[in-house]
Amino acid sequence: QKExxxxxxxxxxxxxxxxxxxxxxxxxxxxxxxWYRQYSRKGPELLMYTYSSGxxxxxxxxxxxxxxxxxxxxxxxxxQPSDSATYLCAMSDxxxxxxxxxxxxxxxxxx
Amino acid sequence: GAGVSxxxxxxxxxxxxxxxxRCDPISGHTALYWYRQSLGQGLEFLIYFQGNSAxxxxxxxxxxxxxxRTGGSVSTLTIQRTQQEDSAVYLCASRLAGxxxxxxxxxxxxxxx
Numbered sequence: 001q002k003e004x005x006x007x008x009x010x011x012x013x014x015x016x017x018x019x020x021x022x023x024x025x026x027x028x029x030x031x032x033x034x035w036y037r038q039y040s041r042k043g044p045e046l047l048m049y050t051y052s053s054g055x056x057x058x059x060x061x062x063x064x065x066x067x068x069x070x071x072x073x074x075x076x077x078x079x080q081p082s083d084s085a086t087y088l089c090a091m092s093d094x095x096x097x098x099x100x101x102x103x104x105x106x107x108x109x110x111x
Numbered sequence: 112g113a114g115v116s117x118x119x120x121x122x123x124x125x126x127x128x129x130x131x132x133r134c135d136p137i138s139g140h141t142a143l144y145w146y147r148q149s150l151g152q153g154l155e156f157l158i159y160f161q162g163n164s165a166x167x168x169x170x171x172x173x174x175x176x177x178x179x180r181t182g183g184s185v186s187t188l189t190i191q192r193t194q195q196e197d198s199a200v201y202l203c204a205s206r207l208a209g210x211x212x213x214x215x216x217x218x219x220x221x222x223x224x
Contacts, residue, residue: 032211043115043202043215044154051211088154092211096142098156098167099213 003027006089006102015111019076023089023102026070030091033065035074038086038104048074079109113137115216117203123222124193132188132219136205143186144213145178149199160186193223
């Protein structure tokens with residue numbers, strides 16, 4: 001079993017929909033949680049960063065962390081075709097260590 | 112400011128040849144990471160540098176892989192005697208001291224024929 005599980009999709013939604021992306025993990029030592037967006041043939045771009053449990057909002061994006069359930073989510077409101085990309089969750093146990101990534105979810109937002 | 116840069120963008124090589132991949136981190140970032148992204152394996156950690164030292168090399172898949180960092184800045188990942196299974200995108204990330212977030216470069220796409 002992988003340390004971080006993420007449904008690879010693909011997920012196809014109409015423009016304007018609310019998108020929910022999720023990851024589960026098994027290592028209770030993880031404290032830092034990130035979401036990256038990766039466009040085709042580009043490097044991952046940091047979207048959201050959260051420490052420990054709780055919610056964080058940035059524009060149309062909301063990240064949630066539930067450490068008791070070992071479950072993290074990224075919500076995208078009013079999705080746009082430009083949001084079409086692969087979304088990667090990543091986490092670490094702190095101490096500036098390596099990131100452990102999920103497999104990535106491919107999202108397609110169609111007009 | 113400038114982000115992480117990597118070169119070359121693409122590299123095609125023949126099985127058995129050596130390749131060198133270069134990473135220029137964001138100016139002032141003391142930590143540097145190499146990852147590999149392949150279809151079947153996702154994004155996997157290779158090695159971590161703090162300054163010129165590598166406290167974590169646990170992700171290097173074999174002794175054909177090595178990396179160095181000089182002057183606390185540029186890093187080179189070397190793959191000797193390349194194999195077809197080395198074909199992947201090699202990504203570099205850098206991090207500012209005291210922060211957890213890592214910023215990625217565009218990657219080098221390596222194809223071993």
